[in-house]
Amino acid sequence: MAKYHKCLKKLDEELEKTNTRLVANILNQNHVFIDTERIRKLRDGKKATTVIATYCPFCGEKLKGT
Numbered sequence: 001m002a003k004y005h006k007c008l009k010k011l012d013e014e015l016e017k018t019n020t021r022l023v024a025n026i027l028n029q030n031h032v033f034i035d036t037e038r039i040r041k042l043r044d045g046k047k048a049t050t051v052i053a054t055y056c057p058f059c060g061e062k063l064k065g066t
């Protein structure tokens, strides 16, 4: 597993105080999901497309394993 990126680790530690965490891939914590939603609410059983950040949104470094 790639090393947990420093900004994300710090943020998760802060968020934990409010029982919150970033939404990430359980197999790679550096795969942080960008929140997405469907534009039109169709009854087709499909979900919104998954998007992960490839660069840290806080310091701009490339996230390992993305």
Ligand SMILES: [Zn+2]
Pocket (backbone or CB within 6 Å): 005, 006, 007, 008, 056, 057, 058, 059, 060, 061
């Ligand atoms: Zn960072």
